[in-house]
Amino acid sequence: DARVTQTPRHKVTEMGQEVTMRCQPILGHNTVFWYRQTMMQGLELLAYFRNRAPLDDSGMPKDRFSAEMPDATLATLKIQPSEPRDSAVYFCASGLGVSSYEQYFGPGTRLTVT
């Protein structure tokens, strides 16, 4: 049963600390998306990759957020320094092919910054 996995599932941290969220896309999928979900803004696209190369990160605050794909099985989203307004659920999704719109979401990382 192929699925996207994310770690950690929950993270509570203090303002100013670094947070790293990890995602393992479905094996063979070559596009990876990072989303943030809040009650106020809903699902927002932060960044996405194709074949490990970043295609668009315009939805991401550049000064504190960074997204990378060190290899085909790992995507990371890092926040440094974290702020209370970053509290949200962060989802990773993967897909196959540039033209495919089918995205498979992971279970999310619930981040709370105090």
Next chain:
Amino acid sequence: GESVGLHLPTLSVQEGDNSIINCAYSNSASDYFIWYKQESGKGPQFIIDIRSNMDKRQGQRVTVLLNKTVKHLSLQIAATQPGDSAVYFCADTRASSGSARQLTFGSGTQLTVLP
């Protein structure tokens, strides 16, 4: 700006009744529309999609209707079951040269199935 929006934030239905969840979109260039279901504590899950050149598509207990004239999309769930309780999102997408398809999500409708 262009957006995908929902008419109602919440919907309660009796178990066994049919549910209809509505969605309005504004991007006339969108060529696919997708419905996702998100259960509590989980990520969105693909339910059904429809291409812009169609006006109806049926799946197992679900039907999506597309009215391009008024830019309206609906998801119909037949014989709603307790397991259908979730937030439902519509999303649209359009081809983008050189880039992966992006999805624009609506704000979601919370469906509650009453016993």
